[in-house]
Amino acid sequence: MEGVPKDKILEDKALRHQFTRAESAAISQEAMNDNFVVPLYSHIVHTSGKENTVTGTGIRCAPQPSGAATLQDPVVAPLKSLPLPAAEAPIFSFGVITDVQYADIADGQSFRGVPRYYRHSLQVLRRAVNHWNQKRLVNFAVQLGDIVDGFCPKEESLPAVMKVLSEFNSLQCGTVYHILGNHCLYNLPRNQLNKLLKFPSWPNAHSYYDFTPSPNFRFVILDGYDVSAIGWPEEHAHRKAAIELLKQKNPNSDKNSPDGLIGEECRFVKFNGGVGEDQLIWLNQVLKDAVACRQKVIVCCHIPLHPGATSPNALLWNYNEVLDVIHQHNCVIACLAGHDHTGGYVIDSHGIHHRVLEAVLECPPGTNAFGHIDVFHDKLSLIGNDRMASVDMAFDPSH
């Protein structure tokens, strides 16, 4: 955060502070009166020929050089003595990483034959934390799910989780906010995870929460395995509902298999899940409150929320219900997810950015997949490392 004007920095301590509604509204008004610097440039990465999608790795558009004057150029006074405009400093920054899926086992592969590097993933995580620690690059980090892999021998689940968490604990410059993934639930009971991952909702049973790291920005952490065939006790209503849904939607005896399912119907597999009714009501309330506080919201969920940003077999079962709620409020600027390891990106019909992040687990030795997001008043700038593609996500600050 070197060179960042003092008044734009929120110290770590303040970032961990949960702002009250009154505080937020007051600071929000102050910010509105502020003269924000207009960014020098804003761009979206196009790497695949598909508009607004990111499929390449680590590509970042550079600002265009100003070039020589042409006949079309307006006549202007010589600029010799004008200083260059200063680059705008981010309001805050946060680290992002997903699908570490650590296990102390030999390399393997996914169901589709994609190599998976279970031990190396811990090294990628270590490099991520070191990177974020350098120059205090971030104010906090978000881990988007699946810290350990389902192939981790059961008796090693807890030590494996502890090993991963101890790497995260090396983050010197702020809190790590965790999200539940399916592989976490293959390893440990939900209640134990809720406690280990320090969910603010603990000891309540649910695994969703929100936090306000800066007065004008709120994060909503969704639990995509709220209605799920994994992670709940046998008799739990949400497990029963999930099993019933899978019975209706997926004719395969192995409910992890999408064989025979077409298009978006492929999402009805056991390794996905849905957001339950209570969580939808809670989400609606949180977004309503965020609008009242003039906050911009970043929604994070392990399972992607938009079919344009993911393969259909990694999509949230009731993604449309969640999007309906999100679209009713004019405050969500981006949705971040993991789960679909290759990554993806789309801007939806309401201008919301959906960025699915690239997995750590699939990084061949020596390569990386992590990043940090600089938050500005009118854009989120994801700066990815190596296999994580960078992208600028602009939004309208006036809404």
Ligand SMILES: Nc1ccn([C@@H]2O[C@H](COP(=O)(O)OP(=O)(O)OC[C@H](O)CO)[C@@H](O)[C@H]2O)c(=O)n1
């Ligand atoms: N066709 C399939 C696919 C998977 N399985 C089994 O389901 C479990 C979870 O699969 P996995 O690929 O490990 O899940 P991830 O969360 O890492 O990734 C999600 C997808 O990549 C989304 O695109 C595991 O036990 C598999 O063996 C299956 O039986 N049949």
